Amino acid sequence: MSHPPRPKASSARRVIVASLVGTSLEWYDFFVYGTAAALVFNKLFFPHFDPLVGTLLAFATFAVGFVARPLGGVVFGHFGDRLGRKNVLVVTLLLMGLATFAIGLLPTYGSIGAWAPAILVVLRFLQGLGLGGEWGGAVLMTLESGHPRRRGLNASWPQVGVPIGLLLANGVLSLMGGISSNTAFLTWGWRIPFLLSGILVIVGLWIRRSLAESPLFQESSDAPTDAHPPIVEVLRRYPRQVLLAIGARVGVDVAFYIFVLFITTYVATYLGLPKSYALNAVFVAAALQIVFIPWFGHLSDRFGRRPVYLLGAVGAAIWVVAFFALLDTGNALLIMVAAIVALFLHAAMYGPQASFISEMFPTRVRYTGASMGYQLAGIVGGGLAPIIATALLDHFHSSVAVSVYVVAMLAVTVACVLAAPETCRADLQAAPEPSGAARTAAARQEA
Known part of the structure; x- marks a missing residue:
């Protein structure tokens, strides 16, 4: 079987840098919203509720973004599989940036009443x-453009956009909180990080427009294609891969949003400690993830995706109990240790995750299939995690129930990773075997 010409190292690096910059900006937008939901949206958009209930409602608007993500994955995945990865990435960055910028201009409940949270939900949906x-296109550009033996490392770089975006979001919000009084921050300070998105998007668009299309996609686009839309082929031929991808991701997502978002609610609202304790801890831990994630991506190229992934999942399930115990001490240093170890273990899952999920699908439907599995998990994982955790804390007044919830979700991830095949040596030009049900249906058609 002929292989596409291998791109020069400089070309692969350019793709990685462009994908990383764009993904970092999109996650900045996403996390600015999440952190603001934990800190100020309960006061600005749901002012007539108890603080913990208001936070719960603010997290509900945060979850809307996760509900929209699978739809975005299917819609943009369709065009990414049919028309190419590059142009879709330009559109997704523009959509995210404009929605975030508009949130910075949005009047609060005190100005326009119930219209404020309603418009907030719409803008969050667009985000x-x-x-x-975004995720599928950025990951596939790096996965399909680099050396076959470095797919885990290359595909992990867009994942690094998560801690970079988190750093930018928390850094800007912390800066605004530091230079403005509490009243000024609630009045106008929280808007600045959202408005900055407009400038950042222009930079990201300029960088992305210089990219060349993925070599593997260019080769597959010359071959005969199935007449069915990519989503139909994925559901008919690769449903098992989609389910395994969802399960492999769901525990990772739950753990992450407990470690980086719910920590703020727990420390500031429940324990009554300065919110800076949580923000500083997450800031340092996220900075270290910039190194941890590609390192674990590299290890997955050497030892396989599954062993590295399982190390992180089992470790995180054990650590979550110690995580809350350290938070309960009220000691700023121990809270930081809790966050650093938590995100180290998360990186062990997140580093190989992009290549592991993407390698389950053939090139012609890889954008759609990988995006479906990844984004559907976000609804029951990251989208609901802060809501469920806050509700459990409100009902039981203890972190034990939250820990049990995280461990249960990580158990699902462990089971699905064990059930999935090892993909680090998979030939991306060869279509994976369809699931058993799809093979049976195909055999009946041939008969």
């Missing part, structure tokens, strides 16, 4: 659409 299409 979710953009991010739903």
Whole structure:
């Protein structure tokens, strides 16, 4: 079987840098919203509720973005599989940036009443659409453009956009909180990070427009294609891969949003400690993830995706108990240790995750299939995690129930990773075997 010409190292690096910059900006937008939901949206858009209930409602609007992400994955995945990865990435970045900028201009409940949270939900939905299409394109550009033996490392770089985006979001919000009084921050300070998105998007668009299309996609686009839309082929031929991808991701997502978002609610609202304790801890831990994630991606190229992934999942399930115990001490240093170890273990799952999920699908439907599995998990994982955790804390007044919830979700991830095949040596030009049900249906048609 002939292989596409291998791109020069400089070309692969350019793709990685462009994907990383764009993904970092999109996650900045996403996390600015999440952190603001934990800190101020309960006061600005749901002012007539108890603080914990208001936070719960603010997290509900946060979850809307996760509901929109699978739709964005399917819509943009369709065009990414049919028309190419590059142009879709430009559109998703623009959509996310404009929605975030508009949130910075949005009047609060005190100005326009119930219209404020309603418009907030719409803008959050648009954010979710953009991010739903972003992940698959950014990961596939790096996965399909680099050396076959470095797919785990290359595909992990767009994942690094998550801690970079988190750093930018928390850094800007912390800066605004530091230079403005509490009243000024609630009045106008929280808007600045959202408005900055407009400038950042222009930079990201300029970088992405210089990219060349993925070599593997160019080769597959010359071959005969199935007449059915990519989503139909994925559901008919690869349903098992989609389900395994969802399960492999769901525990990772739950753990992450407990470690980086719910920590703020727990420390500031439940324990009554300065919110800076949580923000600083997450800031340092996220900075270290910039190194941890590609390192674990590299290890997955050497030892396989599954062993590295399982190390992180089992470790995180054990650590979550110690995580809350350290938070309960009220000691700023121990809270930081809790966050650093938590995100180290998360990186062990997140580093190989992009290549592991993407390698389950053939090139002609890889954008759609990988995006579906990844983004559907976000609804029951990251989208609901802060809501469920806050509700459990409100009902039981203890972190034990939250820990049990995280461990249960990580158990699902462990089971699905064990059930999935090892993909680090898979030939991306060869279509994976369809699931058993799809093979049976095909055999009946041939008969």
